[in-house]
Amino acid sequence: MTGTGGETGGSSTPAAHILVVEDDATINAALADRLRAEGFDVTCAFDGPGAVEACTAGHPDLVVLDIMLPGFDGLEVCRRIQAERPVPVLMVTARDDETDILVGLGVGADDYLTKPFRMREVVARVRALLRRVERAAELARGGRVAHTHAGVSLDPSTRAVTVDGTPVHLTPTEFDLLDALIREPGVVRRREDLLREVWGWSDDLGSRTLDSHIRSVRAKIGSERVRTVHGVGYAFGPEPVSGDQA
Structure with missing residues (x-):
């Protein structure tokens, strides 16, 4: 760019x-x-x-x-x-x-x-x-560590994603959204925090955009891997045994 x-x-x-x-x-x-x-x-x-x-x-x-x-x-x-x-x-x-x-x-x-x-x-x-x-x-140049959880591997240095060993193409926005979720598997990420981190927005005007991207990510990696916590936000993977961490 x-x-x-x-x-x-x-x-x-x-x-x-x-x-x-x-x-x-x-x-x-x-x-x-x-x-x-x-x-x-x-x-x-x-x-x-x-x-x-x-x-x-x-x-x-x-x-x-x-x-x-x-x-x-x-x-x-x-x-x-x-x-x-x-x-x-x-x-x-x-x-x-x-x-x-x-x-x-x-x-x-x-x-x-x-x-x-x-x-x-x-x-x-x-x-x-x-x-x-x-x-x-910048993150790719910084050599961020890769994440693997529930069959999904994500490498920030190459922007590559695989699901059960099969490469999956994500747009830059989808990649950043999945990265924000998979870095803390099982932990609920609040909607406003995701909008701020991924889109750089300080308000909730982009809620529909967030929901649409979540649906698109689910379609590509499997809907069961991204959990909705109604009224709060989203999490990657199942709820931790200790309870909700939102």
Whole structure:
């Protein structure tokens, strides 16, 4: 990644490159203008083929991707660009449908927004996602120890995950969420703590995002491995014999 902001105050840090993919020209322009005003370098695409071509040619640091596109849809765009190289994707959908959201997360999207959205929320999600990717790179360089529990192995240094010996692909966000849970197997992690640690949010506005990512992680590693503690949060593995540690 080339950075998380524009060149300000004499800093030599280059701006992060954002690809905005949206077929509505008005929304596309509004997103691009706001992100540029926030210091990002922005490229625009308006259909599926154009999005894949722009990713191949421009190597963006992050993609803001609408699902409903001409040519082929955003889900197919996500599949193709993730097959080429991993890139963070903020998916945008007009359909507040859990199935669509889970499919999007399943093909490699890291986060999602539903229309209508506020521009400041888009900016906040973009910045948070870029921070997570940068933090993941730092942790990998730091040589964090691997974890193995209940048939799941997770290695922060390589960002690799196996389930019962079989490699499983997780998005950066899914990896960070699983890492936060597996580091303390059996211990209940509160929702607000997970939102703060994984997403960098200080409020509960991302509760639906957390729940969707939990469902996606469960689908990939086995639903029985992540336990819900209603009204509190989530835990990896069964409840400790000594009782709830939340």
